[in-house]
Amino acid sequence: MADHLARGGDFLLTDAAGRVVFSPEDFSAEQRQFAETTEELVKKEILPDLDRIESQDFALVVEKLRRCAELGLFLVDVPEDYGGLELDKVTSMLLAEKMAPTGSFSITYGGQTGIGLLPLVYYGTGGQKERYLDKLTTGEWVGAYALTEPDCGSDPLNARTTATLTADGRYYLLNGVKQFITNAGFADLFTVFAKIDGKHFSAFLVERGFEGFSVGAEEKKMGLKGSSTAQIILDNARVPVENLLGEPGKGHKIAFNVLNIGRLKVAATAGGMAKGAFAEAAGYATERKQFGRIIGDFGAIQEKLADMATGIFSSDSVVYRVAGLLDDRIATLDRSATDYYERYQKAIEEYALECAIAKVFCTDALAFVVDEVVQVHGGYGYISDYAAERYYRDERIQRIFEGTNEINRILISTILFKKAESGTFDLWDRVKEAQANGEGGGNSGTGAFALEYSVVANLKRLFLLVLGSAEQARESQEVLLAIANMIISIFALESVVIRGDKALAAASDNRKELLKAVVKVAAFERASQCYLAASRCSAYALSGEKLIAQQRVVAGLSACPVDGLLEAKRLLAEAAKESGKYFF
Numbered sequence: 001m002a003d004h005l006a007r008g009g010d011f012l013l014t015d016a017a018g019r020v021v022f023s024p025e026d027f028s029a030e031q032r033q034f035a036e037t038t039e040e041l042v043k044k045e046i047l048p049d050l051d052r053i054e055s056q057d058f059a060l061v062v063e064k065l066r067r068c069a070e071l072g073l074f075l076v077d078v079p080e081d082y083g084g085l086e087l088d089k090v091t092s093m094l095l096a097e098k099m100a101p102t103g104s105f106s107i108t109y110g111g112q113t114g115i116g117l118l119p120l121v122y123y124g125t126g127g128q129k130e131r132y133l134d135k136l137t138t139g140e141w142v143g144a145y146a147l148t149e150p151d152c153g154s155d156p157l158n159a160r161t162t163a164t165l166t167a168d169g170r171y172y173l174l175n176g177v178k179q180f181i182t183n184a185g186f187a188d189l190f191t192v193f194a195k196i197d198g199k200h201f202s203a204f205l206v207e208r209g210f211e212g213f214s215v216g217a218e219e220k221k222m223g224l225k226g227s228s229t230a231q232i233i234l235d236n237a238r239v240p241v242e243n244l245l246g247e248p249g250k251g252h253k254i255a256f257n258v259l260n261i262g263r264l265k266v267a268a269t270a271g272g273m274a275k276g277a278f279a280e281a282a283g284y285a286t287e288r289k290q291f292g293r294i295i296g297d298f299g300a301i302q303e304k305l306a307d308m309a310t311g312i313f314s315s316d317s318v319v320y321r322v323a324g325l326l327d328d329r330i331a332t333l334d335r336s337a338t339d340y341y342e343r344y345q346k347a348i349e350e351y352a353l354e355c356a357i358a359k360v361f362c363t364d365a366l367a368f369v370v371d372e373v374v375q376v377h378g379g380y381g382y383i384s385d386y387a388a389e390r391y392y393r394d395e396r397i398q399r400i401f402e403g404t405n406e407i408n409r410i411l412i413s414t415i416l417f418k419k420a421e422s423g424t425f426d427l428w429d430r431v432k433e434a435q436a437n438g439e440g441g442g443n444s445g446t447g448a449f450a451l452e453y454s455v456v457a458n459l460k461r462l463f464l465l466v467l468g469s470a471e472q473a474r475e476s477q478e479v480l481l482a483i484a485n486m487i488i489s490i491f492a493l494e495s496v497v498i499r500g501d502k503a504l505a506a507a508s509d510n511r512k513e514l515l516k517a518v519v520k521v522a523a524f525e526r527a528s529q530c531y532l533a534a535s536r537c538s539a540y541a542l543s544g545e546k547l548i549a550q551q552r553v554v555a556g557l558s559a560c561p562v563d564g565l566l567e568a569k570r571l572l573a574e575a576a577k578e579s580g581k582y583f584f
């Protein structure tokens with residue numbers, strides 16, 4: 001079954017075998033060309049100036065943004081009717097990934113191309129696009145997105161910022177404070193969320209020069225030091241009525257739909273940062289000697305290199321599978337339909353679950369990677385002269401913005417239950433079926449990855465069984481988090497196995513062995529994670545004999561008896577040492 005025929009969440013109820021997913025092996029020549037252009041820019045023009053960027057030389061940052069504009073990088077998501085390239089989501093993610101090793105600058109860039117531009121692209125009227133789109137895509141202006149407030153971050157619909165129509169009906173007066181706004185220090189156009197008459201949550205396009213608008217002091221941050229983060233203050237800010245974005249009272253649609261793509265971009269960025277950090281560790285492991293040997297010869301370091309590489313391979317598999325899902329669905333839409341953008345949003349919303357999975361999985365994988373990269377460097381990883389230190393600091397926010405990973409995990413579980421309640425998703429019948437079959441049901445694997453396919457099938461069965469036993473306990477967030485952790489592990493592993501299986505056919509002998517190794521390691525790691533989540537969930541929901549019985553089922557269905565795990569890790573570590581960078 002091709003993935004584009006799947007609805008969001010379908011992967012949980014259907015077999016992995018035979019499913020076709022998009023993966024980095026499928027990048028087109030055009031997509032690769034964009035990636036190379038971005039890589040060149042990063043290597044030759046941004047990384048050499050990173051020290052100045054990190055010390056907040058914002059004039060230089062804006063200059064670099066304009067350079068991105070010259071190369072057409074801001075046109076990727078813009079409709080052709082407005083001079084844009086309107087490329088696919090895969091390209092968009094690829095650019096975010098390639099920009100990521102620049103840390104701070106990649107966040108500035110993301111603020112412009114993602115949350116800065118997309119609200120206007122998706123929801124702007126013709127007039128609004130005429131007025132602002134060119135300015136943003138040429139880099140003449142910088143964009144920003146102002147949702148968070150001092151008293152509401154995870155709960156943005158509780159915003160206190162108000163918008164009141166003036167007596168002559170020509171302006172909205174905006175009052176309130178927005179917190180932690182990326183690019184605030186130099187942005188020219190802000191998408192600001194406020195409640196009309198304190199009730200109707202809406203979005204507005206607010207220019208920096210509007211009367212009553214001001215920007216607070218720069219925040220002093222742990223990482224991403226070269227990006228701008230500041231409050232914006234709206235004190236009777238006069239916003240012309242024609243700058244209302246979308247419909248009044250429908251701001252939540254803009255906020256959440258832009259966040260879906262935003263989450264996938266954070267995931268892609270996390271993958272790119274992880275690759276940058278990994279290269280530091282792979283290089284260092286072959287240079288640093290202790291006890292008369294390079295540290296990369298020690299099993300302890302080799303295990304780290306192998307686990308990191310597996311995490312990155314898994315992240316890529318997840319990000320590009322989800323981007324492919326979005327592209328396939330968007331491609332079925334009628335471009336000339338008057339409600340094209342409405343349908344476009346619905347297509348994205350269909351995969352809100354997968355976008356949240358990608359955000360959590362890839363940022364958690366990055367957290368693991370940067371921690372291990374510092375560890376590989378020993379004490380030097382703690383010293384700012386080494387890039388490992390910057391990657392470690394820059395990572396921390398990735399698990400907090402675009403919805404904290406807790407909020408995203410809760411979202412993953414609740415989206416699934418909502419789908420089930422809507423009657424179009426067969427979840428509870430499948431739970432009953434699994435309960436009737438118990439541990440039985442056989443496995444679905446064939447070919448080189450027969451074992452790994454059967455692990456995926458078993459984890460899905462386990463998920464349904466655990467879900468059934470936890471039905472009464474679904475009110476507890478701890479249970480929702482554990483359920484989400486199972487879902488995330490299943491999606492990540494399934495993406496890796498299907499990708500590995502597909503890539504094997506065209507791979508060289510050497511690459512074949514690497515693919516088999518990485519799929520093996522991923523299967524073992526994700527099954528272990530699933531075991532932990534399923535046992536935790538069972539222990540929260542059950543007690544006594546029922547819990548004991550379920551623990552046995554959990555252990556049985558999450559078992560991953562792969563042969564040659566150690567050899568697989570050693571192979572991956574050798575590849576890392578040889579290439580000095582991420583090697584898939």
Ligand SMILES: Cc1cc2nc3c(=O)[nH]c(=O)nc-3n(C[C@H](O)[C@H](O)[C@H](O)COP(=O)(O)OP(=O)(O)OC[C@H]3O[C@@H](n4cnc5c(N)ncnc54)[C@H](O)[C@@H]3O)c2cc1C
Binds near residue numbers: 147154403410
């Ligand atoms: C560098 C940086 C850049 C940013 N850029 C932007 C930007 O450009 N635009 C913008 O609008 N915002 C931006 N943000 C804000 C960011 O999105 C928020 O910080 C984030 O959404 C979390 O909100 P909060 O900080 O208020 O934390 P809170 O919402 O107060 O959360 C605190 C803790 O409580 C948990 N929590 C909260 N509610 C629940 C719940 N219901 N159930 C379980 N746990 C819960 C959270 O997971 C977290 O662990 C940025 C922040 C930073 C630091």
